[in-house]
Amino acid sequence: MEELILELKKEIIEVLNLEGMTPDDIDNDAPMFGDEGLALDSIDALELIVLLEKNYGIKLANAAAGKEVFKSVRTMAEYVSKNRTK
Amino acid sequence: MDNRITSYCRITNDAVVVNGEKHTIPRTDSPWLSDIYHAENLSYPKFFKMDNLAKAGFLGAELTLKDLNIDKTEPKQNIAVICCNRSSSLDDDTAYQHTIQSADNYFPSPAVFVYTLANIVTGEISIRNKIMGESAFYVLEHFNPQKFCSFVRGAFSDKTIDACLCGWVEYFNGNCDVLFAYVTRNELKNLDLHIENLYK
Numbered sequence: 001m002e003e004l005i006l007e008l009k010k011e012i013i014e015v016l017n018l019e020g021m022t023p024d025d026i027d028n029d030a031p032m033f034g035d036e037g038l039a040l041d042s043i044d045a046l047e048l049i050v051l052l053e054k055n056y057g058i059k060l061a062n063a064a065a066g067k068e069v070f071k072s073v074r075t076m077a078e079y080v081s082k083n084r085t086k
Numbered sequence: 087m088d089n090r091i092t093s094y095c096r097i098t099n100d101a102v103v104v105n106g107e108k109h110t111i112p113r114t115d116s117p118w119l120s121d122i123y124h125a126e127n128l129s130y131p132k133f134f135k136m137d138n139l140a141k142a143g144f145l146g147a148e149l150t151l152k153d154l155n156i157d158k159t160e161p162k163q164n165i166a167v168i169c170c171n172r173s174s175s176l177d178d179d180t181a182y183q184h185t186i187q188s189a190d191n192y193f194p195s196p197a198v199f200v201y202t203l204a205n206i207v208t209g210e211i212s213i214r215n216k217i218m219g220e221s222a223f224y225v226l227e228h229f230n231p232q233k234f235c236s237f238v239r240g241a242f243s244d245k246t247i248d249a250c251l252c253g254w255v256e257y258f259n260g261n262c263d264v265l266f267a268y269v270t271r272n273e274l275k276n277l278d279l280h281i282e283n284l285y286k
Contacts, residue, residue, distance in 0.1 A: 016197070019120075019134035043135075046196035054193045 005077045012073070015051050016044050028074045037072075045070060057085030091273055091280050092249075095149040097122070097142065097264035104149045118262065119145060126152075130214065137178040137201035138262075140210050143169060143255040146266030147211040150251065154268060158215050164248040166241035167208045167221040170234055173258035174204040174225045207255055219247055229254055229263075231282040235274075242271055254285065 009023035018038070030037035033045070040048075048070060052058040058080065060066055069079045095104045102109040102122055111118075111125040119141040123133055128148055133141060147167075156162075178201040185195040200206065205223035212221055220241050226233055234254060241250045253266035265285050269277065 017134040019131070043196050043200055050193050050195060 001077055001081065004081060005073055008073055008077055008080065011051055011055060012038075012048070015047050016040065026073060029072045032070050032072060032076075048076075052080065055086075056080050056083075058083050091277075091284070092268045092270055093150050093154055094265065094267040094284050095146050096266075096284060097146055097149075097262055099260075099262050102126075102149070104152070109149075132210075135197060136210060137175070137181070137198070139171075139175055139177055139204065139255060139257040140201055140207050142257045142262050142264050143207035143253060143266075144210055144214065146253050146255060146264040147215070147251055150253075150266040150268050151215065156215065161216045161218050163218045164246055165215075165217045166219040166244070166247045166250045166252075167211050167217055168224075168237050168241050168250055168252040169204075169208050169211075169222075169255050170224045170226050170229075170237065171204065171254060171256040172226060172228055173256060175202050175206070177258045178202050211251065215251075217251070220244060229256075229285060231278045231285065235278045235281055238269060238277065239274060242274065247271075 005028055006023055009026050012018070012026070013021050013023070026038065032038045033040050045066065049060050049066065052060055060069065069076055093105055095102070099118065102111055109125065111121050114121055114124075116124070119138060120134075122145050123141075126145075126149060128145075130144070133144060136144060178198060182195065182198045182202050185193055185198060204225065205221070208221040208223050211217065222237065222241075224233075224237055234252070238250050238252045241247055249268060249270045251266070251268050253264065255266075256263040265281070267281065267284065273280075
């Protein structure tokens with residue numbers, strides 16, 4: 001799981017253009033959205049949905065599920081681990 | 087010729103000039119616009135999510151406003167933002183096209199798509215500076231000081247507008263051509279000549 005978490009962090013930094021940030025700067029359990037943690041916005045959420053489909057073959061059609069999946073990098077990794085097709 | 091412009095900024099592929107002073111921009115492996123951002127000690131993480139056109143416009147506006155005593159946190163109804171260019175958002179349109187080019191690799195990027203309109207530039211500048219006055223983005227065949235200034239004068243036809251942050255913001259295929267100016271109502275006389283001279 002730790003390996004997947006690190007991989008996801010690197011991908012998130014790249015696709016969301018988080019300039020100057022390294023995987024170590026991202027707490028595994030910190031909230032990804034809202035005022036704390038990564039403070040991502042709605043466009044970032046859409047970009048993460050594309051990332052899941054492109055890199056892991058996961059189609060996330062349910063917006064409510066996305067809220068749980070993208071709580072933190074750890075919840076995202078757990079979801080990827082269970083649902084990935086590639 | 088009197089009535090100089092309050093503040094202006096010129097950005098090309100290899101130079102940044104603010105109010106007549108050439109700024110030193112150390113080159114790194116990063117893109118030119120990122121080098122400018124770092125050299126000017128700007129702090130706005132959203133910059134890195136912008137497309138190149140919005141980055142160019144953002145930098146032009148930031149450097150033009152830098153030495154003016156304008157509170158970025160206070161909403162302002164009395165400033166207009168007017169921009170023009172030649173290539174509209176074609177640079178980002180092309181980048182977006184690449185994300186949907188192949189049926190086998192069809193992943194439309196939302197973050198790229200949101201910049202496929204040139205007037206997003208004026209929106210980004212307005213959000214950054216809490217400018218709530220009129221904003222518009224015009225696409226012209228080429229840089230034309232007379233037309234450019236007619237748009238600026240048009241903004242002042244609204245009597246509540248005291249100043250206009252106006253810019254020629256062109257970015258396409260790695261070529262950057264930006265002239266930004268902060269013009270007040272008292273500076274409209276000879277504006278065409280001033281703008282033409284600053285662009286040269």
